[in-house]
Every structure is written in C-alpha cells, then in structure tokens.
Amino acid sequence: MVCSYFATNMKYQVSINKAFENFIEIEAKIISNSTEILLQLPAWRPGRYELANFAKNIRCFKAMSKNGAELKVRKQTKDSWLIYNSENNAEITVSYEYYANQLDAGACFINEEQLYVNPVHCFMYEVGKMEEQFEVKLNIPSDYKIACQLPSSNNILIANNFDQLADSPFIASNTLQHHEFKVNDSNIHFWFQGKHDIDIVKLEADTKAYAALQIDIFKEFPCTDYHFLYQMLPTAFRHGVEHADSTVIAMGLGNDMLRDDFYNSLLAISSHELFHMWNVKRIRPASMLPYDFTKENYSTLGYIYEGITTYYGDLILLRSGVWSWDQYVESWNDDFLRHISNPGNNNYSLAESSFDTWLDGYVPGIAARKVSIYIEGMLAAMIADLTIIKNSNGKFSLDNVMHDLYHLFYKNNKGYTENDYQALLEKYGQESFEQFFAKNIWGKNNLIADLQNILTYFGCSINNNKLTKDQNSENNLLFNFLLSR
Numbered sequence: 001m002v003c004s005y006f007a008t009n010m011k012y013q014v015s016i017n018k019a020f021e022n023f024i025e026i027e028a029k030i031i032s033n034s035t036e037i038l039l040q041l042p043a044w045r046p047g048r049y050e051l052a053n054f055a056k057n058i059r060c061f062k063a064m065s066k067n068g069a070e071l072k073v074r075k076q077t078k079d080s081w082l083i084y085n086s087e088n089n090a091e092i093t094v095s096y097e098y099y100a101n102q103l104d105a106g107a108c109f110i111n112e113e114q115l116y117v118n119p120v121h122c123f124m125y126e127v128g129k130m131e132e133q134f135e136v137k138l139n140i141p142s143d144y145k146i147a148c149q150l151p152s153s154n155n156i157l158i159a160n161n162f163d164q165l166a167d168s169p170f171i172a173s174n175t176l177q178h179h180e181f182k183v184n185d186s187n188i189h190f191w192f193q194g195k196h197d198i199d200i201v202k203l204e205a206d207t208k209a210y211a212a213l214q215i216d217i218f219k220e221f222p223c224t225d226y227h228f229l230y231q232m233l234p235t236a237f238r239h240g241v242e243h244a245d246s247t248v249i250a251m252g253l254g255n256d257m258l259r260d261d262f263y264n265s266l267l268a269i270s271s272h273e274l275f276h277m278w279n280v281k282r283i284r285p286a287s288m289l290p291y292d293f294t295k296e297n298y299s300t301l302g303y304i305y306e307g308i309t310t311y312y313g314d315l316i317l318l319r320s321g322v323w324s325w326d327q328y329v330e331s332w333n334d335d336f337l338r339h340i341s342n343p344g345n346n347n348y349s350l351a352e353s354s355f356d357t358w359l360d361g362y363v364p365g366i367a368a369r370k371v372s373i374y375i376e377g378m379l380a381a382m383i384a385d386l387t388i389i390k391n392s393n394g395k396f397s398l399d400n401v402m403h404d405l406y407h408l409f410y411k412n413n414k415g416y417t418e419n420d421y422q423a424l425l426e427k428y429g430q431e432s433f434e435q436f437f438a439k440n441i442w443g444k445n446n447l448i449a450d451l452q453n454i455l456t457y458f459g460c461s462i463n464n465n466k467l468t469k470d471q472n473s474e475n476n477l478l479f480n481f482l483l484s485r
C-alpha cells in the first residue's frame with residue numbers, strides 16, 4: 001500500500017459533516033522526506049484575473065505526524081504555510097476547514113443538498129511538487145453522483161498535476177441530473193444541479209449545432225468528454241467559468257425575464273464557455289504559460305481571450321442557425337449600448353484595461369477609468385474579422401486566425417504574443433494592422449470610427465445605437481458573409 005503513495009505526493013479527503021454550517025472539512029496526507037514542507041494555496045483563479053484571498057476562508061489549519069503529534073506551522077505569506085517536519089516523518093497529515101458559501105460559477109458551496117468545489121479555492125500544493133499526481137477522495141453518501149471532468153472511481157478523483165486539479169470543479173449530490181450525447185466522436189455531458197424546466201431535447205439539438213460549428217473552425221474537438229455543469233439557481237443570476245474539459249454555468253431566472261430570453265441567455269453563455277475550451281484553456285498568452293498561482297499573471301491580451309470569445313459566443317449561434325438575425329442583433333445592441341455609455345473609452349485603452357483587470361476588472365471601479373475586455377474586445381474582434389473578410393473577398397476570416405493560433409501555438413506547447421496575433425491578422429487580412437492596433441487596441445476612443453466604416457462597407461449601419469441593415473443595399477453583405485462561412 002505504501003508504494004502507491006510514491007506516485008502521489010498529496011492525497012486529499014473531503015468530508016461534509018459540517019455542511020449545515022457551510023464548512024468543507026479537508027485533510028491531506030503528504031509524503032515527503034523534507035524537514036520543512038511549504039504548502040501554497042492559489043492566490044487567484046484562472047478565468048478571473050484578479051487576486052482573490054481564498055485563504056481568508058480557511059480555519060483550524062493544523063499539521064500532524066503519523067503518530068498524532070502536532071507539528072509546528074508558521075505562515076510565510078498570506079496563502080502559504082511552512083510545516084516544520086523536524087522528526088523527518090515520511091508521512092504527515094494536514095487538515096483545515098474551508099468556508100464554502102458562495103454559489104456562483106467559480107467558487108465553493110456546501111449545504112445538505114450538495115458539495116460544490118472549485119479546487120483552485122481550497123486545495124494546496126507542496127512547493128516544488130506541482131507536477132506530481134493528486135488524489136481527492138470524497139467522503140459522501142452512497143447515493144451521491146459526481147460531476148467532474150476528472151476521472152473517478154470509488155469517489156476518488158485523480159489529477160495528473162496541480163494545474164489539472166485546480167482546473168477541475170466538481171459537484172457531488174444525490175439530486176444531480178445527467179444527460180449525455182455525442183458530438184462527432186466526443187461525449188457531451190449535461191449535469192444539472194437545482195430545479196429547472198429547460199427543454200433538454202432542444203438544448204441538446206442546439207448544443208450539437210453550435211458545437212459542430214466551433215469544431216469546424218478548429219478542425220478538432222480536443223477532449224473525449226466535455227461536461228457542462230449547470231448550477232440552476234432560484235433567483236436571477238448569470239455567470240460562467242471555463243475549464244479545459246468542462247464549464248460551470250450558474251443561471252437563475254428572475255421574475256422580470258421571459259423564459260425565451262432566459263434560454264437564449266443560457267445558450268449564449270454556453271457557446272461562449274465552450275469556445276474558451278480552445279481560446280484560453282489551450283490557446284494561451286505566453287505570459288500565462290504556465291499559470292503562476294502565487295501572484296498576478298499580467299496580460300494585455302484580454303481582448304483576445306475574452307473579447308474574441310465574446311464575439312464568437314454569439315456569432316456562432318447566428319452562423320449555426322440556432323439564433324435568427326434578430327436574436328443576434330438584440331444581443332449585439334445590448335453590448336453596443338454598454339460600449340457607448342462608458343466614458344472610460346476616452347481615458348484608457350483596451351490593452352491597458354486588460355492589464356488592470358488585476359486591479360478592478362470585475363467591478364465598476366471609479367468613474368470613466370477603463371473599458372471592458374469583453375465589450376470593447378468583442379467590437380475590436382468584429383472589426384478585425386470583417387476587415388479580413390473584406391480584404392480577402394470572403395476567402396478568409398478571423399476563423400483562420402483562431403485555427404492557426406490553436407495549431408501553431410497550443411499544439412506546439414507555446415503561448416502566443418500580441419506580435420503573433422498581429423502577424424496572423426496580416427497574413428489573412430493582406431494589409432498592415434499597425435493602425436488597427438494603434439487605434440483600437442492601444443488607443444483611446446477610436447474604435448467606433450473603424451467599426452462604422454467597416455459596417456458601411458458591408459451594407460450596415462448603426463442607427464439609434466442599433467445594428468441595422470441598410471435598406472438601400474441591394475444585397476446585405478454582412479448578413480451574407482457572416483452566414484456563408
């Protein structure tokens with residue numbers, strides 16, 4: 001039995017005895033021959049590029065030798081613990097409790113109905129041993145099912161390294177609903193936790209349609225099983241977080257929302273998160289490869305990993321026929337309204353706003369300071385896409401750029417830079433994109449001029465802040481080009 005430990009540095013056990021007070025009990029057995037063992041908890045989670053202070057949710061941290069003696073522990077930083085293993089015990093046990101009372105798409109929650117964990121919040125790694133295998137055993141009732149991208153047997157999840165563990169949220173509950181189907185050769189899983197009245201047959205058909213189109217762009221579905229973990233909440237809510245082979249989407253229908261709007265909103269966020277499977281979970285800025293969980297991972301490229309994903313999330317629904325033109329335009333208009341009502345456009349560029357997500361990227365912040373990598377990033381992606389389509393007369397588009405980022409960079413274990421992205425835009429756009437970057441990415445308040453110009457070429461305009469087909473245009477090029485690919 002002891003031999004098997006050598007393959008695995010840390011074996012976690014998670015217990016739910018304190019679910020009624022929203023605490024998860026966590027214990028880790030660590031095999032080490034060091035006299036000092038430094039454990040690190042992540043300071044942030046991928047998908048939300050700001051520091052998160054997860055350690056504030058931890059209480060009752062202690063370390064014990066195999067014979068039950070308590071070991072001396074001293075914190076080294078706000079989220080690292082140094083254990084003095086002076087007796088040189090080959091195995092020590094660490095235990096603590098994690099407060100889990102945040103039911104959204106990226107955090108942790110426990111009550112009598114479910115155990116829901118984003119491991120990046122509450123699991124630690126031994127510094128220097130991130131690449132070893134991790135095990136997580138869930139001490140849960142026998143009628144609980146587990147939804148997770150990690151393989152499991154007998155309630156034990158196995159991760160190849162800490163990155164994979166941190167990226168693998170799970171829900172364990174006896175009310176999980178599971179639905180499975182195939183897209184190409186891959187299995188798609190829907191997991192629903194919470195009450196809902198979504199038409200699963202329709203959702204499956206729509207998911208097949210938009211997933212097929214995304215696969216067609218990248219020419220590859222990179223995993224054998226992909227899991228949608230839907231947390232259905234009783235009040236208005238919308239939040240999604242991407243992972244390598246899964247996503248968590250937390251949705252709630254408010255009293256003031258129509259059911260069709262709710263369903264379309266669920267489709268849009270699902271398409272967005274699936275697109276992230278390629279764009280950011282695999283196609284990654286060089287500055288985030290690998291992730292450094294201890295501190296800020298700065299990047300000026302949020303307009304690519306969030307902006308392009310936001311652009312494609314909706315566009316794919318239109319191109320796959322899941323959405324009508326009117327449905328697409330309704331969503332586009334909402335985004336455009338957020339763009340023009342943000343005076344931050346005058347004061348800060350898209351690239352600099354990306355860098356600063358670590359400061360205030362997910363809150364309104366002070367007035368007129370910054371723009372959004374999602375909204376302005378989406379509009380910049382549209383300008384780039386339409387410019388390539390125009391210059392190549394429809395032969396190429398941003399699809400080709402995304403395809404190449406995946407195959408030239410991810411498939412060669414490389415991150416990309418702004419120069420790499422620019423080179424691909426210029427390859428397919430057949431012109432210099434210097435001005436595009438100077439104005440729309442690093443400049444202030446110039447995006448709208450290029451957007452209007454390119455829309456005019458495609459027989460569209462923005463009237464009363466709404467995307468409109470030009471009535472005088474004999475043949476609406478935007479509509480035709482967007483749908484003809």
Ligand SMILES: [Zn+2]
Nearest residue numbers: 272276306309
């Ligand atoms: Zn996103």
